[in-house]
Amino acid sequence: MGEIRKTMVKIGGRDYMMRGFESEEYIHKVAIFVDKKMAEISKCQPNLSTSMIMVLTAINLADEVIKLKAQTETLEQQVSEMKSVISKTAAPTLVDSRKMRTGK
Amino acid sequence: MGEIRKTMVKIGGRDYMMRGFESEEYIHKVAIFVDKKMAEISKCQPNLSTSMIMVLTAINLADEVIKLKAQTETLEQQVSEMKSVISKTAAPTLVDSRKMRTGK
Numbered sequence: 619m620g621e622i623r624k625t626m627v628k629i630g631g632r633d634y635m636m637r638g639f640e641s642e643e644y645i646h647k648v649a650i651f652v653d654k655k656m657a658e659i660s661k662c663q664p665n666l667s668t669s670m671i672m673v674l675t676a677i678n679l680a681d682e683v684i685k686l687k688a689q690t691e692t693l694e695q696q697v698s699e700m701k702s703v704i705s706k707t708a709a710p711t712l713v714d715s716r717k718m719r720t721g722k
Numbered sequence: 723m724g725e726i727r728k729t730m731v732k733i734g735g736r737d738y739m740m741r742g743f744e745s746e747e748y749i750h751k752v753a754i755f756v757d758k759k760m761a762e763i764s765k766c767q768p769n770l771s772t773s774m775i776m777v778l779t780a781i782n783l784a785d786e787v788i789k790l791k792a793q794t795e796t797l798e799q800q801v802s803e804m805k806s807v808i809s810k811t812a813a814p815t816l817v818d819s820r821k822m823r824t825g826k
Binding site: 629630634640647648649651652655668669670672673675676677681682683684686687689690693696697701703704707 | 740
């Protein structure tokens with residue numbers, strides 16, 4: 619673990635001091651991501667309060683996290699199954715080749 | 723697309739009316755997820771205001787989204803490469819078997 623860095627970011631027009639182990643560049647990237655999500659919600663529903671926009675932003679991000687986690691699990695399962703297919707296709711091929719060479 | 727559903731959820735001790743196409747069960751799942759994240763942050767930093775906790779919750783969720791997206795991309799790339807390996811191992815095996823059968 620590196621040292622804790624302090625980074626000032628702007629989210630929803632307000633400045634926030636962030637503390638974390640991530641690089642300053644990455645913390646800005648995350649802040650910009652949140653800010654864009656807030657702007658999208660605010661554009662669709664211009665009468666909402668800042669706190670309501672922030673709640674909806676968190677809700678939308680949590681929805682993305684849940685769906686991405688499910689997608690990641692499916693892909694990991696797929697990778698695992700394909701690894702098994704690759705190892706199985708490699709093994710019987712060797713056995714079959716030997717059978718053919720010995721004429722059995 | 724189905725009809726827009728209204729669901730009342732509790733996040734950070736406050737009630738919010740959510741509107742969306744997702745099932746009521748799923749909206750509750752997402753709200754509980756956000757609520758738990760807020761509680762974790764609040765436990766670690768008990769002196770923060772509700773709005774600051776909400777900003778940090780959004781920041782943490784955005785961090786998860788960015789990392790999960792990168793993980794998904796890596797896994798998709800892996801699946802694509804493995805598909806290519808499977809199709810390549812299947813094809814030469816057929817050719818080799820034919821060669822062996824004809825004695826060439």
